[in-house]
Amino acid sequence: MFFLSVRAEKRRLLFSVLSVALIASMLIALIVFPASRTMISSTSLQNEEDIAAYLLRCGCTVSLPPAEVREVRLPDRFEGHLADYEALQQQAGFSLAAYAGQPVICHTYALIDHESGDGAAVHLYLLDDRPIGGDITAADGTLLPLYNPSSERT
Secondary structure, three states: OOOOOOOOOHHHHHHHHHHHHHHHHHHHHHHHOOHHHOOOOOOOOOOHHHHHHHHHHOOOOEOOOOOEEEEEEOOOOOOOHHHHHHHHHHHOOOOOHHHOOOEEEEEEEEEOOOOOOOOOEEEEEEEOOEEEEEEEEOOOOOEEEOOOHHHOOO
């Protein structure tokens, strides 16, 4: 019979075990909680043409120039009707709650040939020229999710 005996200090052994456990838990967390839904998109939208092309990938044909561009501050907490709005964002693959309290730029465009009729609009929220959220307001005022092409997983 063969026995292997290793002599190691208790501290060194404990450090090694804890290091392996930490690395394993980080890998599990990355698999279970992928960051793609809460991280800012890598798509940089520098001008109106970039934004229009991005919205086209989202399924929206817009008329240029935008109807409105303004800075808005996201709420600190998404509670009440804002929780419903955050649920709409998450349905589309976005999460504004990840950027709570931050100032963002909201671009509003009129939609061309939207199924809900004339008067439909799309709102796109940008932080550092990157899309972090958005919605479609149908002609009757109903809020609809804006499809997020960055949320697709392969």
